[in-house]
Amino acid sequence: MTTKFSIGFLPLVDAALPILAHVHGFAAEEGLSLELVKDVSWATVLDRLLYGHTDAAHMVAPLAIATTLGRGRPAQPLSAPFVLGLNGNAITLKSDLAQQVAPEGALGDPVAVGAALREIAMERKAAGHPLCFGVVHRYSSHNYMLRYWLAGCGIRPDEDVEITTVPPPFCADALEAGDVDGICVGEPWNSVAVERGAGTIVLATAQVWRRGVEKVLAMRESLMESRRGEVEALIRALHRAARQFVDPEALVTNAAILARPEYLNADVNLIQRALGDRLLLHKGGELIHFPDFMFQYREAANFPWVSQAQWLYSQMLRWDRTPYDAGDEAKVARVFRPDVYRSALTGTDAPLPGASSKVEGSLHQPMAVGTQQGLITLEKNAFFDGRIFDPHDLAGYLARDAYAK
Amino acid sequence: MRIAIIDESAVRASVMQEGLAQLGDCEIFVITERRGLVRRISEIDADIVLMDLGNPSRDVLEEYFAVSRVLARPIAMFVDDSDEESIGASIDAGVSAYVVDGFAPHRIRSILDLAIRRFHAFSRLQTELSVAQSKLAEREAVDKAKRILMQTRGLGEPEAYAELRKTAMNQGKRIAEIADAVVTAHKLIGGAA
Numbered sequence: 001m002t003t004k005f006s007i008g009f010l011p012l013v014d015a016a017l018p019i020l021a022h023v024h025g026f027a028a029e030e031g032l033s034l035e036l037v038k039d040v041s042w043a044t045v046l047d048r049l050l051y052g053h054t055d056a057a058h059m060v061a062p063l064a065i066a067t068t069l070g071r072g073r074p075a076q077p078l079s080a081p082f083v084l085g086l087n088g089n090a091i092t093l094k095s096d097l098a099q100q101v102a103p104e105g106a107l108g109d110p111v112a113v114g115a116a117l118r119e120i121a122m123e124r125k126a127a128g129h130p131l132c133f134g135v136v137h138r139y140s141s142h143n144y145m146l147r148y149w150l151a152g153c154g155i156r157p158d159e160d161v162e163i164t165t166v167p168p169p170f171c172a173d174a175l176e177a178g179d180v181d182g183i184c185v186g187e188p189w190n191s192v193a194v195e196r197g198a199g200t201i202v203l204a205t206a207q208v209w210r211r212g213v214e215k216v217l218a219m220r221e222s223l224m225e226s227r228r229g230e231v232e233a234l235i236r237a238l239h240r241a242a243r244q245f246v247d248p249e250a251l252v253t254n255a256a257i258l259a260r261p262e263y264l265n266a267d268v269n270l271i272q273r274a275l276g277d278r279l280l281l282h283k284g285g286e287l288i289h290f291p292d293f294m295f296q297y298r299e300a301a302n303f304p305w306v307s308q309a310q311w312l313y314s315q316m317l318r319w320d321r322t323p324y325d326a327g328d329e330a331k332v333a334r335v336f337r338p339d340v341y342r343s344a345l346t347g348t349d350a351p352l353p354g355a356s357s358k359v360e361g362s363l364h365q366p367m368a369v370g371t372q373q374g375l376i377t378l379e380k381n382a383f384f385d386g387r388i389f390d391p392h393d394l395a396g397y398l399a400r401d402a403y404a405k
Numbered sequence: 406m407r408i409a410i411i412d413e414s415a416v417r418a419s420v421m422q423e424g425l426a427q428l429g430d431c432e433i434f435v436i437t438e439r440r441g442l443v444r445r446i447s448e449i450d451a452d453i454v455l456m457d458l459g460n461p462s463r464d465v466l467e468e469y470f471a472v473s474r475v476l477a478r479p480i481a482m483f484v485d486d487s488d489e490e491s492i493g494a495s496i497d498a499g500v501s502a503y504v505v506d507g508f509a510p511h512r513i514r515s516i517l518d519l520a521i522r523r524f525h526a527f528s529r530l531q532t533e534l535s536v537a538q539s540k541l542a543e544r545e546a547v548d549k550a551k552r553i554l555m556q557t558r559g560l561g562e563p564e565a566y567a568e569l570r571k572t573a574m575n576q577g578k579r580i581a582e583i584a585d586a587v588v589t590a591h592k593l594i595g596g597a598a
Contacts, residue, residue, distance in 0.1 A: 041463040043501070073473050138468045152519035165468040170439065177440070347456050 002028060003230055004033040007217075008045040011264040013187040014085045014215050014273045015058045017271045020103040021234075023257050030233035031112045038215035038262070041167060042137050049078055049218065054225070056234070057219040058084060062139040068236035068335050069328055071139070071320065079143075079224045079332070080216035081340035082235050083302045086295035088208040088214055088274070089142050089191040091149075093182040094175055094284060097131075098115065098200035098246065105285055108385040109120035110207050114153025121155050134166030134180040141214050145205040146184040152385040156317065175199045176392040182354065186214075188266050189276035194268070200282040204293055209361070211295065211381040214307040216336075224340065241351055242297040251275050266317075291341050300376050304336035307391040314389070314398055324395045342372070360389040409434045409451035411442065413460060417527045419454065422595070424523040428516065428556040443469045453513065454503040455520050463501065470503060491517060543581035550584035553591045 004026075009015040010350050021027045023032040037054050039045045042063055048054045050067075055199040062101060064078045093101070102108040133150075135143040147157045157163050166174045171183045172193040177256035183193070184205065193199040205212060224231050234344065244250050255272035258264050266270060273279065277293040280286075294303050313332040317324055338356040351374030358369075366375050383389075389397055408431050412418040418435045425433050432448045436442065442462055446454065446469065456463060462496065498521040504513050515577065547569065554565035569587070573580045 040461040043463040043467050044458045047458065047496055047501065051492055053496060137464050138471060165465045167460055167464055172543065179440070394434060 001030050002033040004035060005032045005056070005230055005234060006037055006054045008037045008039060008048050008054040010042065010045060010058065010168070011038060011146060011235065011266065012058075012123040012189075012215075013258065013264070013271055014088050014296075015263070016083050016245055017238045017241045017256055018058060018277075020218070020245060020254060020381060021237040023355075024241065024244060026237040026240040026244075027369060030237045031222050032230060032233055032237060036263070038176055041168070042140075047093040049220065055223060056208055057216055057230075058215055058220040060137055060140040060142075061213050061216045061309070062141060062144060062316060063137060063337055064218040065312055065316065065332050066139040068087050068331055071316070076191075077221040078218050078335060079337050079340070080218050080304055080335055081337040082198070082217040083213055083239055083304050083308075084215040084217055084238070084296075085303050087204065087209075087212050087292070088200045088294040089145065089184060089186045089205040090279070091146065091184050091266045092171075092175070092190045092193050092199040093179070095197070095200045097181055098202050098282070102200070102202040105206060105281065106288065107290060108205065109200055109277075110149060110203055110276045111153065114149060115153065115201055117150075117382075118153055118155050120232070121160050125160050129159050132164060132173050132179070133179045134163040134164055134171060134185075136166065136168050136171075137187055138165060139316070141187070141212060142205070144312065144319070145208045145212060147319055148235055148315065149208045149384065151205070155300070159218070172196050172198045172393075188264070188270040191273060191280060192267075192272040194280055194283055195267075197283045201279055202281075204279070204290055206290070206292060206295070209381075210292075210379075210383075211299075211301075211360075213312070215306075218306065222333075224337070228340075230362040231307040232338065235341060235344035236348065239302060239348070240342070242302055245275075246297040249277075268324060284397065288359070288404065299378050300353055303341055303353055304338050305353075305356065305358055305360075306333050306336050306338060307360050307389070309333065310357075310391045310394055311360055311389050314394055317398060329394060339391065346373065350374065357391045361386075362388050406430055406453070406512070407432050407434070407449060407451045409436060409446060409449050411436045411446075411454065411456040411460065411462070411466070413437055413439065414457070417457065417524075419532075420527045421520060421523045424514065424519055424526075441465045442519070443465065452505045453516060456501050456503070456526075458496065458499045458501055466503070496522050497521075499528070538554045544583040545586075546581055546588055550587040553587055557591075 007018045011017060019036060022036060027034045042060060045057050048058045061345045063317055064080050066072055068077050077301060097393035100120060102113050107297050125133050133146060135146055145195060147237050150157050166180060168185050168189045171185050171189045174180045175183060175193050176198040194201060245254060255268050255275055260267055260273050274294060275291055278287045279290055281288060313329060344353050352372050353376060354370040354372045361381060363378055363381045366377050408425060409415055409419050410418050413454060415437045418437055422433050422435055425431055427497040436445050439462060443464060444518055495517060500520050502517050551562060554560050555562060569580050570582050571581045
C-alpha cells in the first residue's frame with residue numbers, strides 16, 4: 001500500500017533529489033508514491049504549498065524562513081527537515097564587464113574581482129547609470145550571497161548598485177538585452193547564458209561561502225506533524241537519492257532523467273556539466289572543473305543545521321533593514337528541523353551529527369565532528385572574507401560585521 | 406476601478422478582458438509583454454492586478470509590491486485577507502490576484518469570481534481544441550496508412566482498413582497507434598508518406 005505525496009518544484013538542477021527519489025524508485029520502496037508538480041515561479045510553488053495543492057516543496061531556503069515570519073504575506077509556519085543541497089549557483093556578468101574584472105578562462109578570486117568591479121560600479125554610479133544585478137527571488141540564497149559578496153567588497157547594494165528580481169528562464173534574455181549587467185542564478189541558467197554568448201561566469205557562489213545552504217524540502221509545520229511517518233519515509237528516500245546523485249557512474253543516467261520534458265526540459269549536456277561540477281565560463285572556452293560546485297551528499301550536507309537558518313535570518317534583517325527580534329529568531333530556529341532528520345535516519349548508515357548548530361565559516365581545514373551515528377569530517381566552510389558566524393551571538397554578529405558597509 | 410491583466414497568452418487575456426468588461430465601471434489594461442512589466446504596472450496604477458499562475462514573472466511582480474508597501478498605495482495579495490475557499494478556487498483555476506489595500510472586499514470577490522470563471526472557460530476551450538486537433542491528426546494518420554497498404558499490398562480500401570483494425574485488436578492497441586507505426590515504418594524504409 002503506497003501513500004501519495006506531492007512535491008512542488010521549479011525546473012532547476014537542484015530539484016534533482018525528489019525527482020531521482022521518484023524515478024529510481026527509492027520513494028516507492030519507502031511506501032510513497034511521489035507526484036511532482038512543476039511550476040515556473042516561487043510564488044506559485046509557495047501558493048500551492050500553503051493551500052494544500054502540494055504536500056511539500058523544493059524551495060529556496062530564505063523563502064521558507066520569510067513565510068514563517070510573515071514577510072511578504074501572512075505568516076504561516078513552515079518546516080524544513082531536509083536540505084536538498086548546498087551552493088550550485090554562479091555569478092555571470094555581461095562578457096564585456098567580465099573581461100574588465102575577471103581573469104580569462106578561470107574563476108577569479110572573489111576579493112580581486114570585487115575590487116575591480118567596485119571601480120566600475122562607482123564610475124557607473126557617478127555617471128547616473130548604476131550597475132544592475134538580477135537575482136531569482138528577493139528571499140533567495142542567491143540574493144544574500146550576491147549582497148554579502150558585494151558589500152564585503154565595498155559595493156553597497158541598493159545604494160551603489162541596483163538589485164532586481166529576474167526569473168531564471170529570463171536571465172539570459174535580460175543579460176542580452178542589457179536590462180541587467182550581471183545575474184546570480186542556479187544551473188542550467190548560467191550555462192544557458194554562456195552558450196548564447198550573453199555572459200561570462202566569473203564566480204561560483206561556493207567561493208563566497210564554501211558551504212552555503214541552498215534549497216530545502218519545505219512543508220507546512222502542521223502537515224509535518226500530522227504525517228510524520230510519511231515525512232520520515234520521504235527523508236530516507238531523499239537521502240538514498242542524494243547518495244546515488246554523487247555516484248560518478250550514475251551521472252549520465254541522472255542527467256538524462258533530469259533533462260526530460262516533464263522535469264527540467266533542458267539541454268542534457270548542460271545538466272551533465274553541472275552534475276559533474278564542470279563549468280564553461282565563456283562561449284568557445286574550455287570546460288573547467290570546480291570541485292563541490294554542487295554539494296548534495298558528503299559531510300551530512302542534507303542535515304538542516306539550525307545555524308544555517310540563523311545566518312540566513314541575519315542577512316534577511318540586514319537587507320530588509322529591520323531590527324533584530326529575539327522572538328523571530330526563535331521562530332527561525334524552529335524552521336530547520338534536525339530532530340526530524342535524525343529521527344528519520346536513525347538506524348540507517350547515514351551519519352548523524354550530535355549537535356544541531358555549528359559556528360559557520362570557522363573551518364579552514366578538515367575536522368572530525370561529534371556524531372551520534374557514523375563518522376563525519378567537515379572540510380573548509382569559510383566565507384570569502386574570513387568572517388565567522390557564531391549562532392549564539394547573532395545580534396553581536398549583526399552589530400559588528402554585517403552592518404559594516 | 407482600474408484592473409490590470411498580466412498574461413503572456415494574448416488569447417486568454419482577451420477572454421478575461423471580455424468577461425470583466427461586463428462589470429461596467431471598470432477600466433481594463435492588458436499586459437502581454439514581459440519586458441518593462443514593473444514600469445507598466447506602476448504607470449497603470451491599478452486597483453487590482455490579475456495574473457496567471459503559470460507566469461514566471463510573478464516573483465518580479467511580488468517583489469515590486471513588497472517594495473511598494475512603503476509607498477502611498479500599498480498593494481496586498483488578495484490572499485492576505487480572504488477565505489480559504491476562494492483562494493483554493495483561484496489556485497485551481499490558475500489565476501492570482503493582487504489588490505490595493507483596503508479595497509472593498511465584496512467588489513474584489515465578484516471580480517475574482519468572474520476571473521475564475523473566465524479562466525475555467527478558457528481552459529475548457531483549450532481542452533476541446535486539443536481534443537479536436539488530435540482527432541483530426543489521428544484521422545489523417547489512418548488515411549495515410551490505408552493508402553500505404555493499398556499501394557504496397559494491392560488491397561482495396563475496406564480491406565486496408567480491416568487489416569489495420571485486426572492488427573490493432575490483436576495487439577491491444579488503438580487503430581491510430583497502428584496507423585502511426587505503419588506511416589513511420591514506411592518513411593523509414595524510404596517510401597513517400
